[in-house]
Amino acid sequence: MPVLKTMHRLYVARELLEFSVAFYEAIQDLRCERRLSFEPMGIEVAVVGSFILLAGSDEALAPVRHIQAALVVDALDAYAQRLRELGATFLGETHENAAGRHMTVRHPDGLVVEYFEPVKSAAA
Incomplete structure (x- = not known):
């Protein structure tokens, strides 16, 4: 992950x-x-x-200005579970578009991050 x-x-x-x-x-x-x-x-x-x-x-x-960073990840759902366990706060729902899925999360220290899982190509 x-x-x-x-x-x-x-x-x-x-x-x-x-x-x-x-x-x-x-x-x-x-x-x-x-x-x-x-x-x-x-x-x-x-x-x-x-x-x-x-x-x-x-x-x-x-x-959107409150979002300070973005992390591209390979498994958004797995990150969501880990973030919940670590006490992060989810700011809205997970969204999906043609490029992939993303969610916005506030870390326990206050950092607001967009987590993004790109669409996997058919060749992958």
Whole structure:
């Protein structure tokens, strides 16, 4: 049940997204691997290495700004069980989309983390 990747969530104004993507590409010598648009929420997302950049207005970002990190895991249900045993608080239900399943959890020390299990490809 390993953590596959640890990611930092950064919140930026929409007009700074391209600058921020270029900066994080340059410091990690990587290209942006994924761009997502959540139009109904008014949020654009870019994934660059170990950073998730979320761009939007202050109002659009307010509902998600409390999430401080993301952990990509191979077995979300197993992590949910372990987190319950360790006293974590679940902030809402598990959600599923085309990319995978995710849940938001507050650790006992107050850190708020999104746990994400990507969709397994048919070849896996």
